[in-house]
Amino acid sequence: MEQIKQTILNKVIRPRPLHSYKGNYGRIITIGGNYNLGGAIIMSASACVYAGAGLVTCATDKHNLNALHTRLPEAMFVDYSDFSDLLENLTKADVIVLGPGLGLDKLAQNICQLVLSNLSLDQLIIIDGSAITLLAANPGLLTYLKKGQAIFTPHEMEWQRLSQIKIADQIPLKNKQAQLKLGQTVILKKYHTEIYHPECDTPHQLTIGGPYMATGGMGDTLTGVLAAFLGQFSSAPLTDVIDAAVYTHSAVASKLGVNNYVTLPSAIIAELPHFMNCTIKE
Numbered sequence: 001m002e003q004i005k006q007t008i009l010n011k012v013i014r015p016r017p018l019h020s021y022k023g024n025y026g027r028i029i030t031i032g033g034n035y036n037l038g039g040a041i042i043m044s045a046s047a048c049v050y051a052g053a054g055l056v057t058c059a060t061d062k063h064n065l066n067a068l069h070t071r072l073p074e075a076m077f078v079d080y081s082d083f084s085d086l087l088e089n090l091t092k093a094d095v096i097v098l099g100p101g102l103g104l105d106k107l108a109q110n111i112c113q114l115v116l117s118n119l120s121l122d123q124l125i126i127i128d129g130s131a132i133t134l135l136a137a138n139p140g141l142l143t144y145l146k147k148g149q150a151i152f153t154p155h156e157m158e159w160q161r162l163s164q165i166k167i168a169d170q171i172p173l174k175n176k177q178a179q180l181k182l183g184q185t186v187i188l189k190k191y192h193t194e195i196y197h198p199e200c201d202t203p204h205q206l207t208i209g210g211p212y213m214a215t216g217g218m219g220d221t222l223t224g225v226l227a228a229f230l231g232q233f234s235s236a237p238l239t240d241v242i243d244a245a246v247y248t249h250s251a252v253a254s255k256l257g258v259n260n261y262v263t264l265p266s267a268i269i270a271e272l273p274h275f276m277n278c279t280i281k282e
């Protein structure tokens with residue numbers, strides 16, 4: 001297991017060129033948030049904006065529109081049940097987040113089918129939450145993915161569903177075998193999260209973060225940070241960008257955890273711009 005060190009941040013988070021604009025920092029679409037789980041996709045989109053993505057569109061249930069724009073006026077909105085609008089916005093994205101709060105119903109299944117079957121080769125997709133559960137139940141959808149195009153962000157139960165490895169048996173050797181079969185990056189979220197990159201024989205491991213992060217929405221927030229990093233730091237190696245995003249999410253939490261019993265996703269999101277700025281000043 002190779003430990004992810006703080007120095008990854010300076011390798012990836014760079015000062016912004018003066019002659020740059022929002023179009024240089026990634027066009028992201030976050031897809032999820034049904035009637036009951038709207039907060040999940042609002043946290044994902046918020047983390048994405050606060051971690052520096054240039055343009056963020058949130059495709060969600062139309063009942064979430066007011067809440068989204070009240071919390072995050074920077075985001076654009078698509079009603080995800082309007083498939084022609086969803087497809088048009090999907091095509092424009094560099095990075096897609098699919099799954100936070102999406103749910104498991106027929107509409108969610110149809111959205112997964114639409115998104116996966118319309119991916120272009122140069123797009124990256126982060127597959128999280130409900131979308132992992134849906135793909136585990138319908139593995140035929142995995143064939144739409146080009147090798148290395150997707151980043152799966154399962155917690156241990158989601159990984160059990162996708163890999164068929166029981167939580168008690170999720171040892172690095174078995175996880176690596178399952179990740180190789182999948183052909184995609186796997187971020188196995190837990191205490192000391194493990195990242196299985198297609199290019200690396202040894203998993204990379206976080207040694208920061210802790211149970212102050214055990215709050216609903218924490219993984220949804222990670223998807224937004226990841227998408228923002230993939231969208232704006234595309235000149236750095238993909239493995240470094242992924243490691244830096246995962247490190248940043250937990251580093252902000254551990255900083256807030258010094259003085260707080262729990263570190264809420266919203267507090268982490270608010271701290272992201274300051275944390276990233278401190279990195280380039282070091």
Ligand SMILES: NC(=O)C1=CN([C@@H]2O[C@H](COP(=O)(O)OP(=O)(O)OC[C@H]3O[C@@H](n4cnc5c(N)ncnc54)[C@H](O)[C@@H]3O)[C@@H](O)[C@H]2O)[C@@H](O)CC1
Binds near residue numbers: 040099101131167
């Ligand atoms: N505010 C919101 O709208 C929230 C929406 N959420 C969304 O709700 C959907 C369902 O996700 P859930 O993860 O809640 O439900 P899941 O049913 O996918 O997973 C929870 C089940 O897995 C078990 N489990 C075992 N190991 C676990 C681990 N390490 N971490 C978490 N669970 C573990 C739990 O005991 C439970 O039975 C996702 O789409 C998710 O994005 C959640 O993120 C919670 C907050």
Ligand SMILES: Nc1ncnc2c1ncn2[C@@H]1O[C@H](COP(=O)(O)OP(=O)(O)O)[C@@H](O)[C@H]1O
Binds near residue numbers: 129155212
């Ligand atoms: N005890 C813990 N130690 C370190 N990180 C934790 C701990 N508990 C939860 N986390 C982190 O919180 C996040 C939980 O993700 P997930 O279960 O998908 O949350 P949600 O779906 O509610 O947003 C992951 O990034 C995980 O690493």
Ligand SMILES: [Mg+2]
Binds near residue numbers: 128129219220
């Ligand atoms: Mg989750």
